[in-house]
Amino acid sequence: MSRRPSFAISTFATAALALAVSGGHALAQKKYDTGATDTEIKIGNIVPYSGPASAYGVVGKAMGAVFQRVNDAGGINGRKVNFISYDDAYSPPKAVEQVRKLVESDEVLLTFGVLGTPSNSAIQKYLNAKKVPQLFLATGATKWDDPKHFPWTMGWLPSYQAEGNIYAKYLLKDHPGKKIAILYQNDDFGKDYLKGIKDGLGDKASNIVIEESYELSEPTIDTHIVKMKAQNPDVMVYFTTPKFGAQALKKVGELAWKPVQIIANVSASTATVMKPAGFENAQGVISAAYAKDASDPQWKDDAGMKDFDSLLAKYLPDTNRVDSSAMTGYNMALTMVALLKNCGDDLTRANVMKQAANLKDLEIAGLLPGIKINTSPTDFAPISQLQLMRFDNGRWQLFGDVISSDGGK
Amino acid sequence: MSTIQESAAETQAATVDAPPKKAMGLGRTASWVMLIAFLILPLLVKNFVIFQVTMVLIYGIAVLALNILTGGSGQFSLGQSAFYAIGAYAAAILIEHGGVNYALTLPAAGIICFIVGFLFGFPALRLSGIYLALATYAFAVAMPQLLKLGVIEHWTGGVQGLVVTKPDAPFGLPMSQDMWLYYFTLAVSIAIYLASVNLLKSRSGRAMMAIRDNEIAASAMGVDLSIYKTLAFGVSAGITGVAGALGAIAVQFVAPDSYTFTLAIALFLGMVVGGVGWLPGSLAGAAFIVFVPNIAEGISKGLSGAFFGVLLFAVIYLVPHGARQAAIYAETLFNKLRRS
Numbered sequence: 001m002s003r004r005p006s007f008a009i010s011t012f013a014t015a016a017l018a019l020a021v022s023g024g025h026a027l028a029q030k031k032y033d034t035g036a037t038d039t040e041i042k043i044g045n046i047v048p049y050s051g052p053a054s055a056y057g058v059v060g061k062a063m064g065a066v067f068q069r070v071n072d073a074g075g076i077n078g079r080k081v082n083f084i085s086y087d088d089a090y091s092p093p094k095a096v097e098q099v100r101k102l103v104e105s106d107e108v109l110l111t112f113g114v115l116g117t118p119s120n121s122a123i124q125k126y127l128n129a130k131k132v133p134q135l136f137l138a139t140g141a142t143k144w145d146d147p148k149h150f151p152w153t154m155g156w157l158p159s160y161q162a163e164g165n166i167y168a169k170y171l172l173k174d175h176p177g178k179k180i181a182i183l184y185q186n187d188d189f190g191k192d193y194l195k196g197i198k199d200g201l202g203d204k205a206s207n208i209v210i211e212e213s214y215e216l217s218e219p220t221i222d223t224h225i226v227k228m229k230a231q232n233p234d235v236m237v238y239f240t241t242p243k244f245g246a247q248a249l250k251k252v253g254e255l256a257w258k259p260v261q262i263i264a265n266v267s268a269s270t271a272t273v274m275k276p277a278g279f280e281n282a283q284g285v286i287s288a289a290y291a292k293d294a295s296d297p298q299w300k301d302d303a304g305m306k307d308f309d310s311l312l313a314k315y316l317p318d319t320n321r322v323d324s325s326a327m328t329g330y331n332m333a334l335t336m337v338a339l340l341k342n343c344g345d346d347l348t349r350a351n352v353m354k355q356a357a358n359l360k361d362l363e364i365a366g367l368l369p370g371i372k373i374n375t376s377p378t379d380f381a382p383i384s385q386l387q388l389m390r391f392d393n394g395r396w397q398l399f400g401d402v403i404s405s406d407g408g409k
Numbered sequence: 410m411s412t413i414q415e416s417a418a419e420t421q422a423a424t425v426d427a428p429p430k431k432a433m434g435l436g437r438t439a440s441w442v443m444l445i446a447f448l449i450l451p452l453l454v455k456n457f458v459i460f461q462v463t464m465v466l467i468y469g470i471a472v473l474a475l476n477i478l479t480g481g482s483g484q485f486s487l488g489q490s491a492f493y494a495i496g497a498y499a500a501a502i503l504i505e506h507g508g509v510n511y512a513l514t515l516p517a518a519g520i521i522c523f524i525v526g527f528l529f530g531f532p533a534l535r536l537s538g539i540y541l542a543l544a545t546y547a548f549a550v551a552m553p554q555l556l557k558l559g560v561i562e563h564w565t566g567g568v569q570g571l572v573v574t575k576p577d578a579p580f581g582l583p584m585s586q587d588m589w590l591y592y593f594t595l596a597v598s599i600a601i602y603l604a605s606v607n608l609l610k611s612r613s614g615r616a617m618m619a620i621r622d623n624e625i626a627a628s629a630m631g632v633d634l635s636i637y638k639t640l641a642f643g644v645s646a647g648i649t650g651v652a653g654a655l656g657a658i659a660v661q662f663v664a665p666d667s668y669t670f671t672l673a674i675a676l677f678l679g680m681v682v683g684g685v686g687w688l689p690g691s692l693a694g695a696a697f698i699v700f701v702p703n704i705a706e707g708i709s710k711g712l713s714g715a716f717f718g719v720l721l722f723a724v725i726y727l728v729p730h731g732a733r734q735a736a737i738y739a740e741t742l743f744n745k746l747r748r749s
Contacts, residue, residue: 014590050673050714057711087706087713092570092667093660094702097461104457121660125572139597143569187557188570217554 035109036347041340042082044102044111046119046137051089051158056115059138060085062329063113076340079347084108084382088119103132108351110135113156113332117141119190120153125331128152133352136332136382137337142192142264145381152349154356154380156332158290160189160264162384162405164196164239166288167262169403170388171235172204174288174408175260179209181233183209183224183248185240187214193239193264201249209233214244225251235260244269246276253281261285265386270295270395271322279394288386288403289344289396290371291331295322296395304365331366335373335382338362370402417712435689436740444690447595456587461699462593462620466598466696467655473605473688474648480686482641483621484533489676492522492646494668496653498556501571501663502564511576513657515597516533516534518654519647526646530639549673553665556709570664582673590698594655605688608644617641678682682724692733697724 035042048062067083070076088095095114102108103126110133114120117139127134130151132260136156137144140163144155150352171180184190197359198205209231212222221244228236229252236259238248245267252261261284267273268287292299299305308330312321319326340347344356359382362373363394373382385404389396435443451459462677475489496518503509503517529548536544558564578589608614616637619627626635657663675698682697683690705716728734 006450049710050702050717054714060710085710087702087710089671089702090666091669092662092664093464096660097464097699100457100460104455118568118664118666120571121664122660122667125661215554246475251505340649 031346031348031351033109033348034107034351039079040082041076041079041347042106042108043336044099044108044389045083045085046088046095046098046102046111046123046335047085048090048115048384049087051091052388053090053116056138056324056325057087058325059113059115059329059332060325061316061319062312063310063333063336066330066333068315070337077344080336081340086159088116088171090119092122096122099123099126100204103127103130108132109242109347110349112136112312112336113329116140118286120144124150124153131349133349133356134180135352135356136335138328138332140192141188145379147378147380148212154353154375154381154382156335156381157328158265159196159249160192160407161196161199161380162381163265163386164193164198164387165200165405166403167237167286167385168197168200168202170262170400172201173234176204178207178234178260179232180207180210180235180237181210181212181231181259182237183195183212183214183221183228183240183244185244186215189241189266190239195227197237210344214240216241221247222251222301225255229255229257233259235262236266239264240267242269246273249273249277249281249285253278263287265289268389268396269324274391274394276362282391283393285391286388287391287396288388289398290368290383291324291327291366292368293322293396294326296325307365327366331364334364334366335359335362336408338364368398368402387403422596425563430633435736439689439722439736439740444599451588451591456585459585459587459591463587463594463659464589465692465695465699466594467652467659468676468679468698470598470601470652470655471649471676472683472694473602473691474645474652474685475676475680475688476686476688476691477605477609478641478645479680480615480688481614481621482638482713484638484641485538485542485644486642487673487677488529488548489645489649490554490668490673491548492526492554492649492671493653493672493676494523494556494657494663494665495619497520497657497663497668498565498571500657501573503551504658505571506564513594514658515651515654518650522650522653523643523647526637526645526649529646530642532619533638533642534635535571542650545671546670551668551671556668560576566664568665570667572631573661573663575661576658590659594659597651597655601651603673603687605648609688613637613640682721684729685735686733687731687736688731689736690732691728693735 043148045060047057049060051216061338063087064083067081071080075081084102088099088102090096098112099262101113111127112135114123115138120137120139122136131152134153136154137248138157140157140160142159142161144153145159182194183227184194201207210228212224212228212335215226225248236252238247245263263285265288268289274282292305308327309321311330312326339356341349349401357375357377357380359373359375364373368387371383371385375382385402387398387402388400389398410525450462471489471493475486478484478486499518499521500514503514504511529680532540532544557568575586577586582589619630619632620634620637624634632637679694683694701720702717704719706713709717
């Protein structure tokens with residue numbers, strides 16, 4: 001038994017050596033794995049186009065538009081991008097089925113921008129076992145930055161922990177010694193934020209007088225707000241999803257109470273949170289951002305925003321431009337285009353990961369000025385900077401410098 | 410009883426002339442053809458398709474379990490996703506925390522779900538028709554949140570869920586994990602199918618069907634209503650639990666979001682499409698819930714839900730009694746051809 005494999009290995013080694021000697025420079029020119037050819041690069045994507053989270057379907061549509069435009073302009077290094085996007089209805093078992101279809105039936109080079117923490121958790125082990133890159137995920141969970149255990153997985157969004165960490169920095173600097181109350185959603189999303197802010201506060205975490213959690217299924221969180229007010233905090237922090245963010249701001253306004261208020265970036269939408277809460281209630285609220293807000297007039301003449309608008313006008317005329325999901329998809333797809341350009345003619349899965357872990361000061365049209373994408377073999381968190389902003393007279397005003405999170409993990 | 414049940418009973422009278430015993434199963438020739446098709450299928454297709462068909466078999470078991478409950482004993486449940494979740498978590502926890510062999514987790518999941526289902530069956534005695542459906546609905550809605558509870562998070566992994574290791578083929582058999590899991594699932598499916606057909610043919614099965622057709626008449630004939638109703642609930646839950654355990658092993662991941670109320674509706678849909686009370690139809694129903702959303706998505710991404718609705722409408726309008734009606738039609742056609 002033992003002779004056979006070694007014979008096979010030696011034959012293979014000889015053949016490989018012969019190949020390397022004879023065709024050395026041919027190999028250096030073009031290298032392909034499944035899913036890449038001289039004319040095409042196949043990339044797979046899964047986004048909920050139906051089901052409870054179908055509003056996020058816009059992310060996939062915006063990505064498709066970017067690749068369409070790239071193809072119309074001749075593709076990347078002469079190759080057209082074949083963007084295959086499937087629906088998982090935000091269901092993990094369906095995501096597993098779809099990712100297997102992408103890898104085994106469509107034979108994509110890599111998967112890109114799969115949306116949602118549960119779906120990505122479900123497919124992470126499979127993709128890493130198959131050594132297929134799972135790149136630029138549309139989820140803010142912190143666990144994607146784990147190159148040691150999952151060398152084929154890389155997130156994209158600034159993690160919730162990183163964002164929580166940045167709020168802690170702000171509080172320590174501008175509101176030291178104030179009593180802090182935190183409302184968070186009782187799931188990994190809320191808990192990641194909570195961990196981020198507590199890590200950031202360090203030994204000052206004792207300033208937190210109450211950590212109140214709510215369930216996603218609760219119809220209203222009024223009682224939680226009342227309970228928190230009873231502790232007399234100076235600062236209210238909301239790690240909530242949009243509906244609850246609006247409820248919290250509104251309730252605090254109704255109580256005629258004026259604490260310092262911080263709301264998670266996820267719930268910072270002018271259209272879906274601030275407006276329903278009432279602009280007078282949202283006045284002075286603080287949040288953080290990494291991308292440009294399409295509804296903000298300050299970007300009216302910005303080159304990046306103009307590019308975004310021309311893309312939507314030509315390829316997605318029905319899409320609401322202020323929907324932040326469109327901006328997210330746009331930015332992610334631009335990152336992928338930049339990565340594929342960097343890969344050159346070496347379109348192997350290994351090289352894709354190598355290049356993905358070697359992005360240096362990459363600036364993307366829809367990100368805030370000063371926010372740069374940086375990765376390294378030990379840092380799989382492309383965006384870890386945010387800028388603080390304050391809600392003022394119906395719109396967000398950025399203030400201060402771009403802040404880097406130091407507690408991203 | 411509720412109108413839905415009456416119409417289900419009428420359906421049988423209207424479309425099936427054969428006695429109920431035979432109506433529960435599939436003809437001998439058809440059974441062999443199906444079996445051979447399932448046995449050679451994995452040799453012809455890609456691993457990905459094998460995985461899909463494995464999922465069809467697994468959902469098929471779950472639909473069959475609902476069919477025993479609704480088609481057999483006439484009780485409604487919109488809570489099957491909860492039992493499926495319990496089975497899946499039981500398997501995942503036993504494999505990942507307990508180091509138990511995956512094959513042994515199936516009976517364990519089945520027994521746990523049988524007990525839960527049997528206990529849940531007691532309220533079923535007081536509720537009937539749509540009220541029972543609502544009670545089970547509540548159970549299905551509560552389940553994903555119960556799984557997130559902090560107290561048991563150490564075991565369940567909370568919202569993050571648990572990743573399950575996929576088993577290799579035993580005895581060094583030269584087949585992929587997917588193929589092995591397929592044959593394993595197929596064997597379990599066949600065993601459960603045969604057991605279910607026999608159950609419904611047995612004395613207990615007749616008692617359940619008597620309850621379905623007329624509770625008062627059944628009790629007058631000496632059928633113990635409470636025992637048989639809770640038994641039907643328990644058996645159905647137990648089988649659903651086995652399906653859940655298989656599902657967890659095949660998908661390699663359990664999370665509360667996998668077992669929402671949508672799953673319960675999907676299983677209910679599978680039962681109706683397959684034909685209420687006709688066990689082989691469960692497989693057709695499962696195929697419907699796995700493949701038709703993909704077809705709908707292929708037609709239009711933005712309107713996949715609407716197209717799914719249209720396709721469902723088409724099925725209900727053209728074959729209101731589900732796959733069973735199609736099967737009967739095919740059978741008559743086949744017999745005609747043979748005679749001529």
